Amino acid sequence: MAQVVADRRDIDFVLHEQLGVADLSKHELFRDFTKKTIDLVVSEARNLAVKELLPFLKEADEQGCTFENGEVRVPKAFHKAYELFREGEWIAMCDEPDWGGQGMPSTVALAANNYFNGANYPFMLHNILIHGAGKLVECFGTPEQKDTYLKNMYTGKWGGSMLLTEPEAGSDVGALTTKAVKNDDGTYSITGNKIFISSGENDLVENIIHPVLARIEGAPEGTAGISLFLVPKFRVNPDGSLGAFNDVVCTGIEEKMGIHGSPTCSLSLGGKGECIGTLLGDENKGMRAMFVMMNEARLHVGMQGFANASASYLNALNYARTRVQGKAVEAPRDSANVAIIHHPEIRRILLTMKSYTEGMRSLLFYVGYLEDRIKTADTTDEKSRCQGMIDVLIPVAKGYITDRAFELCSQGLDVFGGYGFTREYPQEQLLRDCKITQIYEGTNSIQAMDLLGRKLMLNKGEAFKTLTEEVQNTIRSSKGIDRISGLADSLDHTVEKLVEIAEMLVTDMGTGNIRQAFANARPFLDVTGDTLMAWMLLWRAGIAAEKLDGNPRKKDIHFYQGQMKGARFFINTVLPVTRGKMEAIRTGDMSCLEIEDAEFG
């Protein structure tokens, strides 16, 4: 049967042949996650995704969410799926079993999430929000807060959301105006209006726990005066039963381009003066708490975008194999028509999609793997090396990957021709849904600024350097493998140029040309991402080359050959363009800064 959603052979390759995830089981923390268990988890995730989530992707998109009298209903099919999801304990895959988690390695959870998000990403948003809110409670909650909320969240009994954005505070979180006033009992009365709150209100769960960013009366302006609060929809009695309604009122949901199954709510807090929250973490340290969560959330958004592209690729591949249209371009006029996979133009699109999606999968799983290594590392030095690499990789995993994922979904639609534009096939929905991944959880403009302004010089530039050294390690070992030594040379040349460009931009920032540097933030994100894609693909090809030189199982030969061609294609046809982009950055054209506002038109 044709593969859908995600390529299982490729997932196994990354988990076992590229990253060797099962080795983590040598460590006490992951001792249960042997190769056999890992494979079982991935199989279960695939089954659930393909059999239970994928079939209602379209139906949920058409039904969307409804809003009436302050109540939000999600698509009908979500209810059954959500029960299955809870039963399978998929909400808190990596978290502590004591709190209802499964304690699995992040890398393995990403494999499961590849299936879940590729099958039904709007549905998955509910679960992600619950987990993210729960994680805040786990990291910053008092023992009492944890006891009250955490297990109920990680097991999906209660929902969760994240209340950051306000109408005038989007990318600029520091501008928020939601207010918290301390009560005599130590709780806070919250008043304010929040928008764009995914899962802020819904009928999947009996209670929703909202982490809320707000400013305590008298606190400083800007981000330095923001605190984090825990605000339940219904207050919780000491015995754990639900108490009074906590004055969190949904005032509407957005009509959107996509993710119609995920309600995007406007919430009014404390309109009747009865919204009570408790401080989560320390006063005025709300932004720091959010930053702790941000890596996880942004990695996950990268996974969402990628998973749409992964599904779109396999749909396009399957369609191209069966859709007969036109004769081969090289064939005589009277020859038979062929499946469109035979046409060079379609093959070019498919190999583009294949190489990018596989490179993305490796990069995302690699970030998860670094998280797992932090948990199992023996030395703090090793931990901080891994953390530094994660910090540099996050804006790429979110910004670069979702930018490319949207383009891939567009190409995946194109393969279907006119049918791709219709709702008869899933391609147009994957494209529509994917679009938001470029925007939320920090727009990709913000990601680009994060990479350039914060991450490039993190730990005095050590983190970025560590990463490029890892790339160079792969290059070095690849140069010793005949089949790919030429590709290694090309990437070597590209990395060298990347480092030069990075140094140039750092110099710009250090010498007061800050605007000049930031005008190149997005192009720099692009070339960094391209280089890392090529790294992942070269790494893959190195493994494949060795396997091919060994005695591979017959059914694996195709797979490994596919790896060789994907890497070659990307390095030979994308990297020259990357180097052109680097050249454009190096040119230092500043027209976009010099142009006066009135000259735009």
Added chain:
Amino acid sequence: MAQVVADRRDIDFVLHEQLGVADLSKHELFRDFTKKTIDLVVSEARNLAVKELLPFLKEADEQGCTFENGEVRVPKAFHKAYELFREGEWIAMCDEPDWGGQGMPSTVALAANNYFNGANYPFMLHNILIHGAGKLVECFGTPEQKDTYLKNMYTGKWGGSMLLTEPEAGSDVGALTTKAVKNDDGTYSITGNKIFISSGENDLVENIIHPVLARIEGAPEGTAGISLFLVPKFRVNPDGSLGAFNDVVCTGIEEKMGIHGSPTCSLSLGGKGECIGTLLGDENKGMRAMFVMMNEARLHVGMQGFANASASYLNALNYARTRVQGKAVEAPRDSANVAIIHHPEIRRILLTMKSYTEGMRSLLFYVGYLEDRIKTADTTDEKSRCQGMIDVLIPVAKGYITDRAFELCSQGLDVFGGYGFTREYPQEQLLRDCKITQIYEGTNSIQAMDLLGRKLMLNKGEAFKTLTEEVQNTIRSSKGIDRISGLADSLDHTVEKLVEIAEMLVTDMGTGNIRQAFANARPFLDVTGDTLMAWMLLWRAGIAAEKLDGNPRKKDIHFYQGQMKGARFFINTVLPVTRGKMEAIRTGDMSCLEIEDAEFG
């Protein structure tokens, strides 16, 4: 007041300062189209577009079309707008006054269409279809067919559509199976099923005239056996009144990603054996007739995509000027927040959008201008030179421009952040609507193959050569202008490389490496398009430089400075990437051909 839909100053610049369209009025054919008249036409089009079409863009998208009992209803607001459109005689802008046309230059009609399509492209599709069908009648109809149908179509009393596609015959038109059997009276009985028929059925008009591609019984297979027929929805009595229903039954409409106001119909012809058509043009020459129309239709699709981008740009610009978010990146922490147009990343996006949309406008209008020159040329040599350039430019005007337009609409959405994803603003609809322009009227894959396989060697390569010579003329004169001589050098270098690449691909095709050449068709379309964009922008900058060196009116200085910066930005930051793409083509990587089908996954 802020500009919307299209920048009037820029339209005037292209019409009068770049192309000198008013000079066409020296010719008898266009004697009425003095500068004053042209400006009046553009003003009227703008008024109609902004006041009558734009306001219901969203409403029509939400209402969509309905299908019930074989009848299709278009959005309510279309009816009033359509009457206004008919009253203004906008359907047949360039056609013969004898048949209800306005006889205006194509270039001027494109300016009007920039407004119309940017304001409400789904509405405009109806008018385009009527005109296209009418044009077929005008070009290939007998005097009787013209008398019966043409004026009623060009004046919008009757509608029109175009019946090409069938479920198994999309990009491969030659695979169609709709059948025509000759009757004793010389008419044909038509049977078959057509899909994806825009405006194939609707309640705007009392009759719809369908040009239909079908195969006469016994005709050869493939495109060589296809004939064109005229099939009305209701037969027409000798006195011009409507007769019997002609057995053209709408069996459904597509649910689509966008253009919801345009019904995409499935039509069943002759289900009861009562569908009668008359031959339009010669037997088995249907494809040739379609090819005659194709340039016009594809140019128009380029205009549709571009017009969405043009509207998206102005929306983004206006939003960026008023949306306050965050502090300036170079400013101290306690400084005030700024409008996002101040942020380097937003400026880069806006200048990207500005330079592309302006380059596109020039390129599209230039094609129209070449059409006008053919009509007014004194020599057949001049006519054929212009026709050759048009033939080469069409796949670029359709394929390259709609590819870029979709990307621009995506960036235009991004400028709005989370709001861009909501239906509160038009950006997401412009993006959704724009997507189909990459697909219909020949997918952009087909456009790429057309440029490489047909147009590059048209007239033994003379047509392509003529075009590059025109580019070089602009380069030569630009080298004499101090302010832009460096930009001219850069473009010169790029054109040289483009010609080399073209020669390489022609050699590939000539030496049997046809698949190899076609694997580079799409990248070749991209680099050709980039080069032509740069040409148009350099041309514009040359004019602006001269005006700035003169004594420009104060309010024009901003405009001309904007031209200088747009050209500089594009040539300095996009062309290096273009040259990277050329390098990738030159590398000749053929992984996408060498990969075996099973290796894709």
